[in-house]
Amino acid sequence: MTSNPDGNPNGKPKFAMCWAASCGGCEIAVLNIHEKILDVDQNFEVVFWPVAMDAKYKDVEAMPDGSITLTLFNGSIRNDENEHMAHLLRRKSKILVAFGSCACEGCIPGLANFSTTQEIFDAAYAGISTDNPNGIRPQSAWDAPEGTLHLPKFYPVLKTLDQVVPVDYYMPGCPPESHQIGAVIDLVIQALHGEATLPPPGAVIGAGQSTVCDECPRARNVKKITHFARIQDALIDPALCLLEQGVLCNGIATRSGCTALCPKAGAACVGCYGPAEGVLDYGARLMTAVASVIDSTDPAEINRILDSLPDPAGAFYRFNLAGSLLRAGKAAWAADRVKA
Amino acid sequence: MTEAFEPVIVGFTCNWCSYRAADLAGTARIKYPPNIRLIRLMCSGRLDPTFVFKAFSSGADGVMITGCHPGECHYVEQNYKAMRRFILLQRTLAQFGIEPRRVRLVWASAAEGHRLAEEITNMVEEVRQLGPLNWPTAPDGVQVTRSVEAI
Numbered sequence: 418m419t420s421n422p423d424g425n426p427n428g429k430p431k432f433a434m435c436w437a438a439s440c441g442g443c444e445i446a447v448l449n450i451h452e453k454i455l456d457v458d459q460n461f462e463v464v465f466w467p468v469a470m471d472a473k474y475k476d477v478e479a480m481p482d483g484s485i486t487l488t489l490f491n492g493s494i495r496n497d498e499n500e501h502m503a504h505l506l507r508r509k510s511k512i513l514v515a516f517g518s519c520a521c522e523g524c525i526p527g528l529a530n531f532s533t534t535q536e537i538f539d540a541a542y543a544g545i546s547t548d549n550p551n552g553i554r555p556q557s558a559w560d561a562p563e564g565t566l567h568l569p570k571f572y573p574v575l576k577t578l579d580q581v582v583p584v585d586y587y588m589p590g591c592p593p594e595s596h597q598i599g600a601v602i603d604l605v606i607q608a609l610h611g612e613a614t615l616p617p618p619g620a621v622i623g624a625g626q627s628t629v630c631d632e633c634p635r636a637r638n639v640k641k642i643t644h645f646a647r648i649q650d651a652l653i654d655p656a657l658c659l660l661e662q663g664v665l666c667n668g669i670a671t672r673s674g675c676t677a678l679c680p681k682a683g684a685a686c687v688g689c690y691g692p693a694e695g696v697l698d699y700g701a702r703l704m705t706a707v708a709s710v711i712d713s714t715d716p717a718e719i720n721r722i723l724d725s726l727p728d729p730a731g732a733f734y735r736f737n738l739a740g741s742l743l744r745a746g747k748a749a750w751a752a753d754r755v756k757a
Numbered sequence: 758m759t760e761a762f763e764p765v766i767v768g769f770t771c772n773w774c775s776y777r778a779a780d781l782a783g784t785a786r787i788k789y790p791p792n793i794r795l796i797r798l799m800c801s802g803r804l805d806p807t808f809v810f811k812a813f814s815s816g817a818d819g820v821m822i823t824g825c826h827p828g829e830c831h832y833v834e835q836n837y838k839a840m841r842r843f844i845l846l847q848r849t850l851a852q853f854g855i856e857p858r859r860v861r862l863v864w865a866s867a868a869e870g871h872r873l874a875e876e877i878t879n880m881v882e883e884v885r886q887l888g889p890l891n892w893p894t895a896p897d898g899v900q901v902t903r904s905v906e907a908i
């Protein structure tokens with residue numbers, strides 16, 4: 418083969434996947450596309466994918482700029498190593514996809530933006546489940562007899578991928594559903610063969626245009642809430658909307674695309690597919706909705722009802738804090754300023 | 758920067774009551790500090806908490822939300838909705854470390870120009886005491902609007 422639809426004379430278009438601050442679920446979700454993974458192999462040359470093959474950062478550095486056709490970047494920017502890889506892969510890639518909730522909006526790691534670095538380290542290195550008698554804490558440099566060792570520098574405020582480099586597409590989900598990944602890979606392959614066009618840059622791919630409620634089969638009537646319950650404490654009607662039963666369900670603000678897996682299985686939507694189309698601040702949208710269904714006009718009673726929702730910020734911004742308008746709590750920002 | 762701190766307050770006012778109250782304050786030559794920038798909504802029920810986050814993330818030091826007195830909303834009970842949003846918003850903002858006094862909900866009828874002016878004056882002074890919020894996502898340009906002397 419002398420050439421291919423990508424115009425790369427050396428063979429197949431190149432594919433990369435990178436893992437920054439995240440749990441690894443995104444990587445598993447890609448492997449979970451079953452036999453479609455063979456299409457990936459048939460249509461792409463995998464040049465960098467630490468979880469699946471051996472490749473070094475310096476190998477990527479040696480590649481010509483723009484030589485990777487498609488990079489799926491999962492994980493948020495927690496430290497300077499993550500940021501370095503974001504810049505490097507941006508430079509090397511034609512299409513850079515913020516893949517999964519961490520890269521798109523910070524996800525669970527982003528919830529740490531409500532805490533200071535000190536608090537995060539205390540929880541991780543001095544918590545009751547941690548055996549660390551010498552109180553060792555991560556250092557970014559360490560003088561060993563053999564020379565100075567370096568570890569990535571921790572950032573006080575975690576960032577989303579598009580807060581450090583321009584991103585071409587967003588693929589939400591924690592992790593993205595495998596059938597959605599499969600569909601996106603098909604689309605990219607078709608586009609490479611000139612059989613399809615890619616959506617405009619900046620688009621959300623591999624997800625729906627509506628909300629999780631739209632995909633949810635539970636029956637809806639009038640919502641009037643006088644008490645919020647945790648799902649394990651409530652007697653749940655399996656056919657009725659969870660929010661109507663006083664269980665905070667984020668489906669109203671969350672982008673469709675998952676086929677409402679959680680509410681179908683009896684669990685509330687936690688919002689991993691991120692803000693629905695047109696929603697600027699995910700938590701604010703939820704606040705609007707939740708306040709609308711509280712059945713009281715008396716401030717004292719409203720306060721009493723809201724007492725049954727002890728951590729509103731944590732519930733409303735579980736996946737979206739780093740991607741929200743305020744991005745982090747005041748204390749984390751203060752530490753970030755000191756750093757700068 | 759040695760300039761005295763002039764708080765920037767964004768005010769979301771209801772078209773039918775408090776916006777008119779502010780108008781009345783103007784025509785009656787009642788003085789209130791120029792630190793507040795009023796944005797007219799058709800009803801306090803239109804107040805999406807996004808507006809408040811947007812204001813803070815763009816450099817505001819405080820946000821005042823005003824509407825018709827309970828029972829007097831022109832869209833029946835949307836101001837109760839605003840009240841519930843406001844209470845929820847304050848609780849959420851506290852978790853962000855933003856002092857609850859930086860957001861305020863005020864009921865003012867079209868006849869209460871005087872009271873609205875007083876509320877604005879009080880809020881400006883209280884936010885002045887709290888100091889600048891200076892949210893790091895704010896563009897630097899916000900500093901320009903801080904010198905209200907020029908307006």
Ligand code: SF4
Pocket residue numbers: 629630631633634635637657658659660661666667668669677680685686
């Ligand atoms: S709020 Fe939750 S349970 Fe109710 S319809 Fe929406 S997704 Fe389904």
Ligand code: FES
Pocket residue numbers: 771772773774799800801802823824825829830831832835836
């Ligand atoms: S019309 Fe004034 S608050 Fe609704």
